[in-house]
Amino acid sequence: MxxxxxxxxxxxxxxxxxxxxxxxxxxxxxxxxxxxxxxxxxxxxxxxxxxxxxGKEQLLARALDRALDGLFEVVADERATTGPAIERLQWVVRHSVRILVDRLPYVTLLLRVRGNSTTEQQALDRRREFDRFIAHLVKEAAADGQIRPDLDPALVTRLLFGTVNSITEWYQPGRGGTADELADAVLKMTFDGLRV
Amino acid sequence: MxxxxxxxxxxxxxxxxxxxxxxxxxxxxxxxxxxxxxxxxxxxxxxxxxxxxxGKEQLLARALDRALDGLFEVVADERATTGPAIERLQWVVRHSVRILVDRLPYVTLLLRVRGNSTTEQQALDRRREFDRFIAHLVKEAAADGQIRPDLDPALVTRLLFGTVNSITEWYQPGRGGTADELADAVLKMTFDGLRV
Structure with a gap:
């Protein structure tokens, strides 16, 4: 418009x-x-x-698309679709953190959606599609022998994005580091582990 | 009563x-x-x-205490206060997952508190006290050379408990594994890392 x-x-x-x-x-x-x-x-x-x-519903749909379009741009990128699965997975996690920081209020709204209307159901469907993409990447990386094989890929997806999404709970723009610093910390903890 | x-x-x-x-x-x-x-x-x-x-407020206070008392029992336990910091930290994470699973609706309620009343403010104060305990443990474990020293202990606390707390978003009692299996997955990902 x-x-x-x-x-x-x-x-x-x-x-x-x-x-x-x-x-x-x-x-x-x-x-x-x-x-x-x-x-x-x-x-x-x-x-x-x-x-x-x-109406409200139309605004909600546009707001949820703002968050989801960002996440889908990440998984559609060449760096998410070509190369070793472990690197694609890490790239997707890093850039999901960036989308979260750049579009904080939109992602925050998305994470609160419970499916109370057609608009919310469609947003949940797209979230599930995103999750399936990640779970598939985790599976591939495990098949490549790059990721520990003893954890269920769906559970890894939930815990990984649980960590990423929890940033919405406390992040304040201009404080708490840049998107890249945050992504570094997330990747270090979840891929390399806290233990020395 | x-x-x-x-x-x-x-x-x-x-x-x-x-x-x-x-x-x-x-x-x-x-x-x-x-x-x-x-x-x-x-x-x-x-x-x-x-x-x-x-009144509602009295029920809210009791419900939030149900969650917080559980978490404070964890950090008051001997296994959270004696021994190497890295082991205490892992013990606290494991048993926080257990409290979350055992008291799921109470912890879910606690995580939504934003400080809109005295009751909520007091709950937030207790949450912050819990977080300070964890951040202190992370610091100790880093000083012992057991945890990577390049991450801010406060950020590690947020990401660690972001991972733990995110379980409330999807966990359904009787599905998705026991508290102990979940805790294993969380500890493997965050302490040892997903990478082989």
Whole structure:
């Protein structure tokens, strides 16, 4: 959707509407957010909010896609699809941390989705597809003899991304290190282990 | 509080009230739960709920203590306080997984606390005290040369317990392995590393 001069004058292009809405969703919960809450956060009247956005559900879908599209760009990259599985896996973990840091409020929202609507179900389906990609990589790396074979690939996927996703619980932009430093720490702990 | 014959007749001793209430809190969110919701879940009238419990906040405090007391029993144990730091640290991680599995709904509730009331603030204070204990153990193990010295102990604590806590996102009692099998997987990944 192109930004009209009327939108610019009000100070809300689609991008800033989405960004503000996601902040409200994360604070109040999606179900606990009314169109009135969104209007208040945007500083517009309740009737003007429908000019900016037809409904909450559409904003949710766009916000979840923002997180999921980022993760799918990672697994579609050449470095995730060619080369030794162990290196592809580490590359995917590193760049998933980057997406998480770059799109923090969107990933935070995604991780809270429980499947309460068609939109949420579709997001969960895409998350599962991402997880299957990772589990397959883990399996390949184990078959190559690069990863310990005594752990179930699905469990490894859960624990690995449990570690990555837990960063949303405490990370504050501008504090706690860059995405790359964080990814280094995650990779060191999970691939090399804490033990000397 | 002793269970009276009247409570037994209604089928709700303090323990079952707490257990049912925690289920409702986790499903609806604490702020989204009314005394009426609790009465409905307990199958009692709205006036009878006050016979079982003076208020939501008191139930929240008891539920959070159930999780926190478990974690503090772990760090107070002799095996967490004597012996090489690296072994104490691994013992604490293993038994934190056990507490998480044994007290899953209570730990799940604890992890969602954001500090919106005095009760929640006190729970966060106890969580931070627990985290400081772990960070201190990590520091000691690094000083002993048993843990890689190139990672900040506070960050290691966050990532380690990020991994442990993420189990609440997917674990279902009776599926996905025992607490001990889960703890094995967590310890293998985080201390020894996934790489062969």
């Amino acid at each position: 192109a930004t009209t001069s009327r939108q610019r004058k009000r100070g809300h292009d689609p991008e800033s509407v989405l960004s503000i809405a996601v902040g409200v969703f994360n604070e109040r919960g999606f179900d606990g957010t009314s169109m009135e809450d969104l209007a208040r956060a945007l500083g517009v009247t309740k009737s003007a909010i429908y000019y900016h956005v037809p | 002793a269970t009276t014959s009247r409570q037994r007749k209604r089928g709700h001793d303090p323990e079952s009230v707490l257990s049912i209430a925690v289920g409702v809190f986790n499903e609806r969110g604490f702020d989204g739960t009314s005394m009426e919701d609790l009465a409905r879940a307990l199958g009692v009238t709205k006036s009878a709920i006050y016979y079982h419990v003076p």
